[in-house]
Amino acid sequence: MHNGAVVNRSADVAHMALTAVGVDQPGIVAALTGALEELGCNLEDSTMSILRGHFAVLLVIEVPAGVGAEAVESALASVATALDLVVSVRPMRDVHPDPDRGPADPARSGEVYAFSIHGADHPGIVHRAARVLAEAGGNVLDLSTRLVGSSDRPVYVLHLTVGFPPGSDAGAAADAVRDALAELGVQSHAHPVEIDVL
Template identity: 45%
Template sequence: MEELAITVIGQDRPGIVADVAGVLAELGANLTDSTMTRLRGHFAMTLVCTGPAAADVEAALDPLAARSRLLATVRSVGTEESAAPTGEPYVLSVHGADRLGIVAAVTRVVADAGGNITDLTTRLAGPLYVLVAEVELPPGSAGATESRLNEAAAGLGVDVVLRRAESDVL
C-alpha cells in the first residue's frame, strides 16, 4: 500500500464527495486526512489516503473526472515523519473590510515568529473579510507574535485575535 495525496477540483454539484470516496473505497484505499470545501461555486478537495499504486488510483478516477468535468491529480507521498506538534496551538482570527494583502501580512508575521499554519480558511461576506487559522507557535512566543499581529492589523485596518487553543479542540 502506498500513501497518496489526491486533489479534486471542479464546478460544485451534489455527490462529488460520495463519488470520489466510492471510487477510492472500491480500490481499497483508506482515507486518513481530508479537507473539502466549496469556494464560490467551485468544489475543492485534498486528501491523503493509503491505497494501491498512484497510477491505479488515477486510472480509476479518470472516468469520474471526465464525466463530471473535474480535475483529479494523484501522487505518491512519503509517510509523515512526525505527527507531533512543533509548538503551542493557537487560533488566529482576522476580520475587517476586504483589502489586498491581508493573508500575506498576517501569515508573514506567523512565519517570522517561527510559527506553522496548520489550517487556514478565508471568506468574503459582502464587504467583510474573515480569516481563521490554526497555528502552532514556538513556546513563549505568543505575546511578541500577538503584538506584531496587532501592528500588521492596524496597518491593514482589520481586527485580529490570537487565542490559545486546546489541542483536543483542533
C-alpha cells in the same frame, strides 16, 4: 465497512495526495469514494469544502502496493469527466513521527493560538499575517478564509490556528500580527487555545 470488518494498515502501501475541484453538485463525494474503494484505496485524513461554489477535495489516501498515481488517476477518469472535476493524484513521502526530532508537542510544552481576522478586503492580508507569524516561529496548523460582502464592499474573513514552539513569545507575535494588519484597517483578535482534558 460491514460485518465488523476493520481496516488492516500494513507497511506495504503508499500514501498519495488526491485533490479534486469542480463546480459543486450532489454526489461528488459518493462518486470519488466509490471509485477509490473499488481500487482498494483507504481514505485517511481529508478536508472537503465548498469554496466559492466549487467543491474542493484534499485527501490523503492509502494505495495498495504496486498501484501508481497514474493508475489511481485513470481509475477516477470517468468520475472526473462525468462530474467535470479536475483531479490530481501525487505520491507523498511518508513522514515517520520521531519524538526526538522536530518541534515538541505544544499541547504539552508550547502554545496554540486562534486568530480571528476580518475587515474590508485588501491585497496582502493573508501574507502579512503569515509573514509575521513565520518570523516569530509560528506554524500554521489550520487556516480558512472567506471573501464575503458585496462586490462594491468586499469583506475578508480569516481564521487561523497557529502553534508556537516552546520558548517563543506567542503573545508578542499576536500583537505583531495585530499591528501589521491595523495598517490595512483590518482587525486581528487572538487568544490562546486551552484544552480541557476530561
